Amino acid sequence: MRTEADESRRRALKCLAFGGAGTLFTLAGGVFTPIDLAVAAAGKTAGAAAKPLFVQISDTHIGFSKDANPDVAGTLGRTIDLVNALPAQPALIIHTGDITHLSKPAEFDLAQRMFAGFRVPELHTVPGEHDTSDAAVTEYFARFGRASGDRGYYSFDHGGVHFLALVNVLEFKPGGLGALGAEQLAFVAADLAARAASTPIVVFAHMPLWTIYEPWGWGTADAPQLTAQLRRFGSVTILNGHIHQIVQKVEGNMTFHTARSTAYPQPPAGEGPGPGPLKVGAGHLAKMLGITSVSVVKHPRALALTDATLA
Amino acid sequence: MRDTPSTPVGLVTRLAAVAVGVLALAGERATPLAATPDPAAVVIARGFMFAPVSLTVAAGSTVSWVNKDDEPHTVVSDSGLFRSGAMDTNQSFAFRFDRPGTYRYACSIHPRMTGTIIVR
DSSP states (O other): OBOOOOHHHHHHHTTOOOOOOOEEEEEETTEEEEEEHHHHHTTOSHHHHSOEEEEEEOOOOBTOOSTTOSOHHHHHHHHHHHHHTSSSOOSEEEEOSOOBSSOOHHHHHHHHHHHTTOSSOBEEEOOOTTTTOSTTSOHHHHHHOGGGTTSSOEEEEETTEEEEEOOOSSSOOTTSOBOOOHHHHHHHHHHHTTOOTTSOEEEEOSSOSSOSBGGGTBSBTTHHHHHHHHTTSSOEEEEEOSSSSOOEEEETTEEEEEOOOSSOOOOOTTSSSSSOOOOOOTTTGGGGOEEEEEEEEETTTEEEEEEEEOO | OTTOTTOOHHHHHHHHHHHHHHHHHHHHHTOTTOSSOOTTEEEEEETTEEESSEEEEOTTEEEEEEEOSSSOBOOEETTSSOBOOOBOTTOEEEEEEOSOEEEEEEOSSSTTOEEEEEEO
16 A cells, blocks of 8 residues: 655655664574664665665554653654665565554544655555554554455565565454464465465564563464465565564564564563553663664565664 | 531441441451442552452442552453453453453563452
8 A cells, every 4th residue: 555645744744853873683504693773874884775665663652741752753854864874775665553652533644645755655564553443443454454354354465575464463362362263274375376486575563473471461372383384485584563672582584573662672582560551761862762773685585674772 | 527526326336236247247248348339349460460369349349450560461261252452561451240240361571470350
């Protein structure tokens, strides 16, 4: 799907500035290697030279206004400027959920107005549990449901890469983890059935598709039934949000990676009473917010993931 | 009572007896709210937990949930009977339970947060 282009809104966002330091990761032989973003921005690494296939943003939480970040619209604006200033524009942007904080119409409206400020017009979304927390669970689907016939999950192809956009925040198990559900797993099976194992696969969903920390619900109960279907593919990149920090894992040909939020950080697993907003000292927030960009480095075998912060 | 300073001792005794009887009845059932619908049955969401995690009320009672966390929470019945919208800090949701039964619920944002309302 495409967001509604709105040139005047785009222009209004151009005045926002962003910093230039951060961390960049390239995937080399299955191991993420951190590289200073300032070096990468100067074009001194191969990773920075590659045109990003897409950029992932996550957990924008429009509507949040507490101490951890009283201005989440401001940091989203800086994020949009960061993406717009990339030397090579990505073909598309994916948002891995929690667009809003409270599923309010005004929050969705503001988010959509801001997304129109991306120079890249193609935006693909999946809902987070914060986007489906309105009593009727209609606000997200009224705006973003068209791509999926209101199911929320869908697939598409771009640049020789097959994308699966999945929803694991609706069929949650009380007391447990997120879930995809039998119907969605059947959709995935049918969707992948005819695809060659050489097709690079990108899967994105809001909650982690592997169990990072069960007591906080950082995982998806039936994810093993998904990854079993993905194992035969030569290059699988699984991207999630939800936990507002980078956690990654490589398992065979599958790379799992969670993105930073653009709104506020959360504590590492198990630190504190629960996965709430983490207030950090002045000057530290921007270092904990950011985006992930993904490039094809050795088509069709490998994708490189790059994490950049707002600081 | 202010207008009747000379309250007969017998009336006070009878009232006390009624009060003791109510307390005894409540003790037997372990449900202090079971006698009449409780207008102030409240569950607090704090520290990613519902407290009390199990609450017993009389049929006809309205239960209120109040969020005391910085994170929003919801209250979603397992059976689909009730579903709040997102409650931000200090916001609340109320539902009236007319029929006896055991009603389990969870927060859809933090599904490990669960609770039970028992209606007698």
